[in-house]
Amino acid sequence: SADRYKDPSQPLNTRIDDLLGRMTLAEKIGQMSQIEREKATPDVINKYFIGSVLSGGGSVPEKNAPPEAWVGMVNGMQSGALSTRLGIPMLYGIDAVHGHGNVYKATIFPHNVGLGCTRDPELAKRIGAAVALEVRATGIPYIFAPCVAVCRDPRWGRCYESFSEHPELVQNMTSIISGFQGEIPAGGTLGVPFMAGQRNVAACSKHYVGDGGTTNGINENNTVATFHELLSIHMPPYYNAVIRGVSTVMISYSSWNGLKMHANRFLITDFLKKELRFRGFVISDWQGLDRITTPEHADYILSIKLGILAGIDMVMIPFNYTEFIDGLTLLVNNGTIPMSRIDDAVRRILRVKFTMGLFENPYADPSLTGELGKQEHRDLAREAVRKSLVLLKNGKPGDKPLLPLPKKAYGGILVAGSHANDLGSQCGGWTITWQGLTGNNLTAGTTILDGIKRAVVPGTDVVYSENPDAGFIQQNKARFDYAIVVVGEPPYAETFGDNLNLTIPAPGPAIIQNVCGSIKCVVVIVSGRPLVLEPYINTMNALVAAWLPGTEGQGVADVLFGDYGFTGKLSRTWFRSVNQLPMNVGDARYDPLFPFGFGLETQPS
Numbered sequence: 278s279a280d281r282y283k284d285p286s287q288p289l290n291t292r293i294d295d296l297l298g299r300m301t302l303a304e305k306i307g308q309m310s311q312i313e314r315e316k317a318t319p320d321v322i323n324k325y326f327i328g329s330v331l332s333g334g335g336s337v338p339e340k341n342a343p344p345e346a347w348v349g350m351v352n353g354m355q356s357g358a359l360s361t362r363l364g365i366p367m368l369y370g371i372d373a374v375h376g377h378g379n380v381y382k383a384t385i386f387p388h389n390v391g392l393g394c395t396r397d398p399e400l401a402k403r404i405g406a407a408v409a410l411e412v413r414a415t416g417i418p419y420i421f422a423p424c425v426a427v428c429r430d431p432r433w434g435r436c437y438e439s440f441s442e443h444p445e446l447v448q449n450m451t452s453i454i455s456g457f458q459g460e461i462p463a464g465g466t467l468g469v470p471f472m473a474g475q476r477n478v479a480a481c482s483k484h485y486v487g488d489g490g491t492t493n494g495i496n497e498n499n500t501v502a503t504f505h506e507l508l509s510i511h512m513p514p515y516y517n518a519v520i521r522g523v524s525t526v527m528i529s530y531s532s533w534n535g536l537k538m539h540a541n542r543f544l545i546t547d548f549l550k551k552e553l554r555f556r557g558f559v560i561s562d563w564q565g566l567d568r569i570t571t572p573e574h575a576d577y578i579l580s581i582k583l584g585i586l587a588g589i590d591m592v593m594i595p596f597n598y599t600e601f602i603d604g605l606t607l608l609v610n611n612g613t614i615p616m617s618r619i620d621d622a623v624r625r626i627l628r629v630k631f632t633m634g635l636f637e638n639p640y641a642d643p644s645l646t647g648e649l650g651k652q653e654h655r656d657l658a659r660e661a662v663r664k665s666l667v668l669l670k671n672g673k674p675g676d677k678p679l680l681p682l683p684k685k686a687y688g689g690i691l692v693a694g695s696h697a698n699d700l701g702s703q704c705g706g707w708t709i710t711w712q713g714l715t716g717n718n719l720t721a722g723t724t725i726l727d728g729i730k731r732a733v734v735p736g737t738d739v740v741y742s743e744n745p746d747a748g749f750i751q752q753n754k755a756r757f758d759y760a761i762v763v764v765g766e767p768p769y770a771e772t773f774g775d776n777l778n779l780t781i782p783a784p785g786p787a788i789i790q791n792v793c794g795s796i797k798c799v800v801v802i803v804s805g806r807p808l809v810l811e812p813y814i815n816t817m818n819a820l821v822a823a824w825l826p827g828t829e830g831q832g833v834a835d836v837l838f839g840d841y842g843f844t845g846k847l848s849r850t851w852f853r854s855v856n857q858l859p860m861n862v863g864d865a866r867y868d869p870l871f872p873f874g875f876g877l878e879t880q881p882s
């Protein structure tokens with residue numbers, strides 16, 4: 278019979294059943310294998326029937342690769358997949374967690390901690406749609422986003438990837454999935470994988486489950502919680518993600534009450550697949566199987582057995598693919614893993630690939646390359662920056678408000694602090710490289726200082742000094758109308774961001790004390806999370822949390838100078854001292870410097 282699986286007019290399950298029925302074990306296991314692009318030559322993809330390829334953080338075809346280079350790379354790999362006996366297209370995945378972060382000149386949006394402060398699910402959806410277009414500009418149809426972690430301790434290095442400590446706010450921001458994948462139309466079926474068309478991407482809600490609840494925020498560690506606490510704090514965003522038709526779910530490195538999530542059959546199969554009726558595919562994290570054992574990779578056969586039997590469908594291997602393929606083949610052939618488990622995994626993978634139209638559209642749409650870094654997307658990102666900033670203080674007690682700042686400053690304006698003129702630091706981790714970069718050469722964007730200079734009336738003297746010394750300040754303190762001090766955290770990702778003291782890195786505190794001690798100042802904090810502020814807050818006239826705004830630094834000036842009012846509200850509790858942590862809204866003992874939901878407002882001037 279003609280290959281019915283190739284006929285898009287056939288019902289979805291007919292296509293899946295027809296194709297599955299034709300597949301050898303090797304072809305099935307190939308579909309469950311995701312490898313890193315460094316290993317993914319067309320020949321390897323063809324020979325091992327590889328179903329998916331990824332770019333790890335910073336893994337690019339060449340430095341500053343243009344969209345065309347990405348398209349060429351992905352299409353080359355795809356040709357390897359389509360030349361196999363059954364011609365099942367491969368699925369290329371990448372972390373587009375605040376815009377297409379790995380790609381030179383992509384629009385970088387505020388990280389999720391800032392988006393949570395906008396309280397604007399519609400904005401998040403618009404951002405998702407824009408990110409989907411920038412990802413498609415590079416020929417990629419699948420992203421490992423959104424992270425729907427409910428970060429309960431800001432000492433966690435990934436707290437900025439979480440929309441909020443409050444599960445309901447995270448649930449509301451899952452609207453970004455409907456931006457990435459498109460909105461399920463009225464009359465459409467909720468709760469099954471959905472993708473509207475070829476200007477959308479398949480999404481991945483991560484990391485299932487409880488990644489944001491580990492002890493002391495230690496990355497990949499243990500989340501101690503009753504089942505009720507897990508369901509009420511960490512699980513809610515997955516209900517919304519599944520209903521919105523999220524195509525995939527990624528498993529967390531962390532453990533729940535001492536059991537590795539990657540080996541948790543109850544939560545992956547019995548709860549996510551059966552109770553929540555998730556119909557897409559479950560993907561491991563990078564070497565997630567290896568890390569089931571301590572030390573990691575100590576018994577890879579055991580890892581494969583536990584992970585696959587738990588219900589993982591696709592494995593982000595990502596390098597030792599022959600070891601994985603051989604190991605899984607052995608476990609099926611010796612009856613340890615039943616063919617029914619393999620068929621469930623492949624069925625889910627094929628459902629996503631058929632649903633997203635990958636069989637009909639395996640190659641990139643070259644007409645979309647112009648979507649990367651498009652001004653319209655940058656304007657959207659700038660709007661998101663404006664709405665994400667939170668005004669925490671505006672004038673000392675008894676003083677009149679300092680913000681909005683006057684655009685005319687007769688004596689001039691002093692701008693100080695490393696983060697005023699550092700595009701990389703304002704973007705944070707997952708930007709160009711995995712850990713992110715400092716400096717201004719990493720990609721295209723505008724720094725906070727650029728924005729300030731463009732906002733003030735022409736001729737206004739804007740003096741930038743990264744770390745002005747006491748002498749300079751004494752000589753000039755009568756000169757400047759006011760100062761803007763921008764300090765914060767360096768870029769980081771994952772474990773590198775774990776931090777138990779959460780102090781503003783030096784010389785930030787000294788700059789605050791030196792400048793604000795002599796000149797009226799507004800302090801802008803560029804960070805992935807709340808930091809220790811209490812010792813300095815009285816010297817500041819005004820204080821703004823800017824989070825990790827991304828490439829559109831002008832959005833900061835837009836609200837500082839009153840083109841737009843401040844509207845942002847804290848998505849996280851701002852603690853007084855790390856000794857209080859973890860401390861979240863709703864806790865019996867709750868004594869924050871600024872509570873969840875706090876944010877002063879200003880009117881546009």
Ligand SMILES: OC[C@@H]1[C@@H](O)[C@H](O)[C@@H](O)c2nc(-c3ccccc3)cn21
Nearest residue numbers: 332333334372421483484562563771
């Ligand atoms: O980039 C792919 C995935 C990403 O989607 C996950 O959110 C994240 O947990 C992650 N960590 C690594 C990773 C960790 C350590 C060394 C090398 C890579 C890889 N990845």
